[in-house]
Amino acid sequence: MTKPLLNVTNLTSGYGDIQVLWGIDFDIAEGEAVCLVGSNGAGKSTLLRTLSGLLPARTGEIQFRGESIANDTPKHILSAGIVHVPEGRRLFGPMSVIDNLLTGAYLRSDKAAIRQDLEQMMELFPILAERRHQAAGTLSGGEQQMCAIARGIMSRPKLLMIDELSLGLAPKVVDSLGEALRRIQQQGLSMLLVEQDVVTAFELTTRGIVLDSGRVKIIGPTSELSENPMVQQAYMGLM
Amino acid sequence: MIFFQYLVNGLILGGLYACIATGFSLVWGVLSIINILHGSFIVLGAYIGIFSYTMLGIHPFVSVITAGIVLGALGYVVQLGIINRVVAQSVLVTLILTFGLELMMNNAMLVAFTADYRKVILEKSLGVLEIGNVFIAMDRAVATVIAFVLIFLLWLLMRLTSIGRAIVAVRFDREAASLMGIDVKKTYAITFALGGAMAGAAGSLMSVSFPISPLSGPLFLSKAFVICILGGVGSVPGAALGGLIFGMLESFGAVFFGAEYALTLAFIVLIILLLVRPHGLLGVKGF
Numbered sequence: 278m279t280k281p282l283l284n285v286t287n288l289t290s291g292y293g294d295i296q297v298l299w300g301i302d303f304d305i306a307e308g309e310a311v312c313l314v315g316s317n318g319a320g321k322s323t324l325l326r327t328l329s330g331l332l333p334a335r336t337g338e339i340q341f342r343g344e345s346i347a348n349d350t351p352k353h354i355l356s357a358g359i360v361h362v363p364e365g366r367r368l369f370g371p372m373s374v375i376d377n378l379l380t381g382a383y384l385r386s387d388k389a390a391i392r393q394d395l396e397q398m399m400e401l402f403p404i405l406a407e408r409r410h411q412a413a414g415t416l417s418g419g420e421q422q423m424c425a426i427a428r429g430i431m432s433r434p435k436l437l438m439i440d441e442l443s444l445g446l447a448p449k450v451v452d453s454l455g456e457a458l459r460r461i462q463q464q465g466l467s468m469l470l471v472e473q474d475v476v477t478a479f480e481l482t483t484r485g486i487v488l489d490s491g492r493v494k495i496i497g498p499t500s501e502l503s504e505n506p507m508v509q510q511a512y513m514g515l516m
Numbered sequence: 517m518i519f520f521q522y523l524v525n526g527l528i529l530g531g532l533y534a535c536i537a538t539g540f541s542l543v544w545g546v547l548s549i550i551n552i553l554h555g556s557f558i559v560l561g562a563y564i565g566i567f568s569y570t571m572l573g574i575h576p577f578v579s580v581i582t583a584g585i586v587l588g589a590l591g592y593v594v595q596l597g598i599i600n601r602v603v604a605q606s607v608l609v610t611l612i613l614t615f616g617l618e619l620m621m622n623n624a625m626l627v628a629f630t631a632d633y634r635k636v637i638l639e640k641s642l643g644v645l646e647i648g649n650v651f652i653a654m655d656r657a658v659a660t661v662i663a664f665v666l667i668f669l670l671w672l673l674m675r676l677t678s679i680g681r682a683i684v685a686v687r688f689d690r691e692a693a694s695l696m697g698i699d700v701k702k703t704y705a706i707t708f709a710l711g712g713a714m715a716g717a718a719g720s721l722m723s724v725s726f727p728i729s730p731l732s733g734p735l736f737l738s739k740a741f742v743i744c745i746l747g748g749v750g751s752v753p754g755a756a757l758g759g760l761i762f763g764m765l766e767s768f769g770a771v772f773f774g775a776e777y778a779l780t781l782a783f784i785v786l787i788i789l790l791l792v793r794p795h796g797l798l799g800v801k802g803f
């Protein structure tokens with residue numbers, strides 16, 4: 278077996294007196310797309326925040342490409358190759374689309390390549406090209422999500438983590454986002470996708486992690502998870 | 517016509533006022549700090565202008581560079597070492613902190629420089645230009661031009677550089693900015709340094725026009741405060757516009773109501789503006 282890109286063991290985390298994550302174990306292989314599902318408050322965002330360094334890991338280990346990144350700064354983790362597209366997009370509203378994308382490339386200094394990547398993002402999301410000088414805060418929800426994802430990719434990550442991809446978006450928009458994500462993935466980018474809509478999540482990824490009250494409940498190929506009666510009942514609204 | 521004379525006076529004052537307000541406005545907008553220390557930074561910049569001239573013969577317009585660098589460095593250290601410890605707390609906490617620092621600075625300057633008013637008396641003045649019936653004191657006019665150039669440079673920095681983008685990013689979403697790899701505390705310090713540099717530069721420019729004592733700080737501060745709100749907190753072009761308006765108010769206000777009412781008049785205009793446009797003339801923009 279090849280060495281995993283990301284390896285998380287016995288991770289715990291939380292806020293102040295509140296512990297949210299209780300001993301999380303999972304890994305992500307190079308080029309793999311994994312989804313993270315679970316009900317509201319299960320700790321999905323908390324897990325992403327801990328991985329990206331916004332929250333300290335209390336115990337446990339996070340290895341990325343063989344190196345420990347637990348409790349590193351967000352800056353360090355980003356330059357190691359993990360980018361976090363946060364819940365709610367969190368664009369810089371008064372800044373233009375272009376400036377938002379350039380901010381995503383803040384740690385890079387290869388100007389020519391940054392220009393090239395900008396053009397590539399405009400190709401991936403043509404609507405952003407039309408809106409390049411518009412203030413990001415005035416974009417529609419779908420456009421904002423595209424801008425947020427593009428901003429994340431501008432850092433040239435190895436692992437793209439997206440929190441709540443489809444929240445509040447029309448099915449058609451979600452489809453085109455999914456299409457774009459598939460294209461990015463084909464270029465070798467690994468993905469960790471947090472998604473409320475389990476059907477969408479299972480379509481876009483090959484392996485899934487079901488989180489329940491801060492613990493990993495099931496982990497396995499999405500093809501199996503979608504057949505699992507417990508998953509169907511609890512998260513897919515079936516039966 | 518006398519009207520044009522007042523207009524020119526207002527313009528010349530306005531440029532200097534714009535320069536004292538931009539740094540203050542930037543710091544307020546980005547860090548949510550009402551920096552009471554800003555007045556002292558201006559005064560200190562003026563002393564750099566004055567002593568560089570009297571002791572070394574360096575023209576205050578050249579000392580703009582030294583004053584900018586020295587006050588910028590001081591601002592950086594003060595933010596990184598002291599203010600960053602409380603920066604996430606309420607406006608009141610940071611206000612009290614900068615107020616305390618201002619008191620200390622004021623007293624230190626009183627001890628070091630005495631309370632005497634000083635001003636640069638240029639040996640080789642550029643003189644007065646007369647166009648029709650309008651008189652233009654050229655030293656002041658050049659100071660104003662330099663002030664606008666500095667403001668323009670700051671605007672370019674905010675608009676075109678990655679530091680500028682980082683400052684705006686931190687202003688609008690600290691956490692998202694740190695997800696972009698931006699070091700928030702360092703960016704705060706850089707912002708504060710830019711504010712200090714603008715204050716120092718403005719001080720050196722003003723040393724040619726206004727007599728200055730260690731106690732001039734609060735007066736400059738109150739003007740910067742009004743201008744900043746007039747133009748829109750955090751906005752560089754807003755501060756420039758606000759400065760010009762303030763200069764005009766002072767120039768024309770002095771004619772109609774007497775010089776002592778200039779600040780009162782400005783505050784009245786400010787109150788009216790706040791009723792009509794609570795976010796200032798240019799509103800909330802990136803910078």
Ligand SMILES: Nc1ncnc2c1ncn2[C@@H]1O[C@H](COP(=O)(O)OP(=O)(O)OP(=O)(O)O)[C@@H](O)[C@H]1O
Nearest residue numbers: 292295297315316317318319320321322323324364
């Ligand atoms: N800043 C915070 N301070 C204290 N507790 C928090 C904070 N943020 C989240 N929590 C708690 O942590 C738990 C997990 O929250 P988290 O946001 O990780 O859930 P989630 O799985 O992302 O939920 P959702 O699907 O609603 O986004 C919740 O019980 C929440 O109340």
Ligand SMILES: [Mg+2]
Nearest residue numbers: 321322323364
């Ligand atoms: Mg969440």
